[in-house]
Amino acid sequence: xxxxxxxISKFASDVFEIAVHFGKRDGQVYPVILIxxxxxxxxxxxxxxxxxxxxxxxEGDIYFRTLKANGTPSTAKARPNDWQDITEICFQNREADIxxxxxxxxxxxxxxxxxxxxxxxxxxxxSLPTLFGRATAVTNAGHGxxxxxxxxxxxxxxxxxxxxxxxxxxxxxxPPHADARPDKVFLNTVAGANPQYxxxxxxxxxxxxxxxxxxxxxxxxxxxALIVSLETGWFKHIDFSRLDPFGNFYLFRVLExxxxxxxxxGTALDVxxxxxxxxxxxxxxxxxxxxxxxxxxxxxxxNFRWTGLSNRELCSWASPLASISPGHVAHDSSVDTFVxxxxxxxxxxxxxxxxxxxxxxxxxxxxxxxxxxAIEHWVQRLIERRL
Numbered sequence: 001x002x003x004x005x006x007x008i009s010k011f012a013s014d015v016f017e018i019a020v021h022f023g024k025r026d027g028q029v030y031p032v033i034l035i036x037x038x039x040x041x042x043x044x045x046x047x048x049x050x051x052x053x054x055x056x057x058x059e060g061d062i063y064f065r066t067l068k069a070n071g072t073p074s075t076a077k078a079r080p081n082d083w084q085d086i087t088e089i090c091f092q093n094r095e096a097d098i099x100x101x102x103x104x105x106x107x108x109x110x111x112x113x114x115x116x117x118x119x120x121x122x123x124x125x126x127s128l129p130t131l132f133g134r135a136t137a138v139t140n141a142g143h144g145x146x147x148x149x150x151x152x153x154x155x156x157x158x159x160x161x162x163x164x165x166x167x168x169x170x171x172x173x174x175p176p177h178a179d180a181r182p183d184k185v186f187l188n189t190v191a192g193a194n195p196q197y198x199x200x201x202x203x204x205x206x207x208x209x210x211x212x213x214x215x216x217x218x219x220x221x222x223x224x225a226l227i228v229s230l231e232t233g234w235f236k237h238i239d240f241s242r243l244d245p246f247g248n249f250y251l252f253r254v255l256e257x258x259x260x261x262x263x264x265x266g267t268a269l270d271v272x273x274x275x276x277x278x279x280x281x282x283x284x285x286x287x288x289x290x291x292x293x294x295x296x297x298x299x300x301x302x303n304f305r306w307t308g309l310s311n312r313e314l315c316s317w318a319s320p321l322a323s324i325s326p327g328h329v330a331h332d333s334s335v336d337t338f339v340x341x342x343x344x345x346x347x348x349x350x351x352x353x354x355x356x357x358x359x360x361x362x363x364x365x366x367x368x369x370x371x372x373x374a375i376e377h378w379v380q381r382l383i384e385r386r387l
Contacts, residue, residue, distance in 0.1 A: 004033060011057065013044040019386075040093045042078075042086055062086075131172050131301025131340050134248075138170035139303045139336070142250030145219070146240040149226045157228050161238060164258035164265060165308030167274075169202070169281045172301045173247035173289050173343075180245030182218050186292070190223075190243055193291035194284055197382050202251055202281050203241050203288075216241075222248070236260070249288065251281065255308070262317045269312045269330075271370060272319040272378055274361065276387065278304060279354045279379045282339075283347045290343065298343040304357050307334040314365045322374075328365035335361050347383055351376040 001020040009015050019034040042062045049057035064078040191205040206214045216225035222244035229237045236259035240252040258265040309330040316322040337360050339353045362368045
């Protein structure tokens with residue numbers, strides 16, 4: 001990849017980062033060079049490339065993926081009738097950049113604060129509902145249901161929970177669906193709405209698991225499931241979930257850092273894993289709300305909670321190529337964070353909310369801050385399923 005990156009740096013007028021993957025076709029392995037999307041200006045060749053006396057690339061040439069060169073999809077020098085498409089692509093990407101900038105700056109701001117910032121008018125008499133209280137209540141109630149469910153398990157499994165760190169997410173959607181019922185139509189809709197961005201997705205559908213005790217059941221007006229899988233291997237899980245059609249969703253997990261053989265229990269917190277799981281919860285929550293027919297003006301409140309953090313050190317054991325400097329150790333044991341976002345937020349624009357949801361967690365580790373560029377990178381890889 002470094003050699004290909006060096007070639008691009010030599011010949012491209014604007015340097016951009018590429019990635020290299022390998023795929024199989026008809027039993028043959030081929031390298032696949034991935035070019036990032038989102039170009040906002042054409043990139044031209046900065047010098048000639050010759051094969052003997054033949055010019056393969058000429059300085060100033062711009063290449064474009066087009067149907068117009070030979071009637072089939074191909075990359076060729078841009079022709080006059082390609083420029084309308086090129087300028088349209090660049091214009092749309094600039095619009096998307098402006099939208100991401102505005103969403104990043106306005107993330108977490110209330111309507112009152114926005115009104116004050118734009119007009120200088122203090123809307124002190126305006127009283128708008130908040131999702132913070134509801135989402136916190138869903139967290140506390142969900143954890144109570146988990147404690148009841150786990151007491152029926154073997155003591156060895158209970159001990160794993162007691163000796164491990166945990167994280168949870170509660171989603172409250174406003175306005176609630178007061179008349180909704182936890183029927184099978186609701187459960188099928190939720191299961192079908194989960195994009196399954198990862199191999200073990202948040203709010204995993206356990207109806208087809210071999211262990212029927214892990215299948216969801218209606219308990220206290222919500223679908224509830226407890227999954228305990230502690231066999232030897234990579235895929236160890238303790239998951240608990242509640243799906244309430246009223247607009248309350250809860251997920252509780254033992255930290256993957258404490259269920260892997262890669263690091264010693266209670267010593268580590270994987271930064272990248274945190275970003276990916278938080279982003280996945282937000283993205284899946286948006287999909288749930290859209291599939292369950294909430295209106296575009298609905299708002300989603302996510303409450304995240306981490307426990308058992310004391311004496312852990314930040315690392316990236318699950319993504320060895322991501323470098324985290326050593327020495328970032330937590331002394332507090334737990335933290336709650338909250339983000340609120342509108343339902344019409346595109347999944348491609350959730351990185352600023354992921355940052356908001358994780359910054360108070362990371363700062364516990366001797367003031368650590370994960371750069372926004374890194375968050376955007378991993379969120380993009382998640383939604384493109386390139387983890």
